[in-house]
Amino acid sequence: MNEAILLTENEVKGILEKDASGHDWHHIDRVRKLALHIGRKEGINDLHIIELSALLHDVSDDKLQPSYMRGQELLESILDQLNLHQIDKSKIKSIIDSVSFKGGNQKPLSSIEAKIVRDADRLDAIGAIGIARTFAYGGSKGQSLYNPELSVRKNMTLEEYRNGESSSIHHFYEKLLTLKDSMCTNTGREIAEERHTYMEGFLKQFFNEWNGHQ
Numbered sequence: 001m002n003e004a005i006l007l008t009e010n011e012v013k014g015i016l017e018k019d020a021s022g023h024d025w026h027h028i029d030r031v032r033k034l035a036l037h038i039g040r041k042e043g044i045n046d047l048h049i050i051e052l053s054a055l056l057h058d059v060s061d062d063k064l065q066p067s068y069m070r071g072q073e074l075l076e077s078i079l080d081q082l083n084l085h086q087i088d089k090s091k092i093k094s095i096i097d098s099v100s101f102k103g104g105n106q107k108p109l110s111s112i113e114a115k116i117v118r119d120a121d122r123l124d125a126i127g128a129i130g131i132a133r134t135f136a137y138g139g140s141k142g143q144s145l146y147n148p149e150l151s152v153r154k155n156m157t158l159e160e161y162r163n164g165e166s167s168s169i170h171h172f173y174e175k176l177l178t179l180k181d182s183m184c185t186n187t188g189r190e191i192a193e194e195r196h197t198y199m200e201g202f203l204k205q206f207f208n209e210w211n212g213h214q
C-alpha cells in the first residue's frame with residue numbers, strides 16, 4: 001500500500017516540479033490532504049484509491065501536457081508500475097477524468113471517491129490559496145490584475161475559457177465564485193462556504209482600494 005503511494009509521489013513530483021501555473025507539487029499535496037480529510041468525514045473506509053487519485057489528478061491534464069494522448073500515456077505508465085487490480089486502475093482513471101473543470105462543462109460523477117477528489121481539487125482553487133493561485137496563474141499568462149474594460153464571460157466554450165482575454169479579477173466571477181455551488185459532499189460544502197466568504201471579503205477590499213476609497 002504505502003509503496004504505491006511513495007512511488008506515485010516521486011513520479012508526480014518529477015513531472016510537476018517546475019510547473020508555475022498553480023499545479024505544482026504543493027497543490028497536489030494539499031488536494032491529497034484535503035481529499036483524505038473529506039473522505040474520513042464522509043465515512044469512507046478505504047482511502048487508498050482516493051489518495052492515489054488525488055496524487056495523480058493533474059498528471060494527464062492537457063493544460064500541462066503537450067497533448068491529451070501524451071497525458072494519458074504518462075498516467076498509464078505510472079499506473080502500470082503500481083501493481084493495482086484492473087478494477088482499481090479503471091476506477092482511478094475514471095475519477096481523474098471527472099475532476100477536470102474545463103470551462104464549467106461538467107462530466108457526470110462516477111463514484112463517491114470522484115466526488116471527494118473533485119471537491120478537494122476545487123476547494124484548493126478558492127479561499128486564500130485560491131486567490132494566490134489566481135494571480136500567479138494570471139501572471140504566467142501575461143494577464144492584468146484587473147481590466148475594467150472587459151466584461152465577465154458566461155457559458156464559454158473550452159476554447160474561449162482557455163484562450164479568451166480576461167483578467168485575474170474576472171476569473172473570480174467566471175469561475176471561483178461559482179465553485180461553492182458545485183460541491184458534491186457535505187464536508188466540501190462546509191469548507192467551501194468559509195472560503196467563499198473569505199474571497200468575497202477580498203474582492204470588496206480590492207474594489208475599495210481600486211476606486212481610491214480609504
Ligand code: NI
Nearest residue numbers: 023057058121
Ligand atoms: Ni488540480
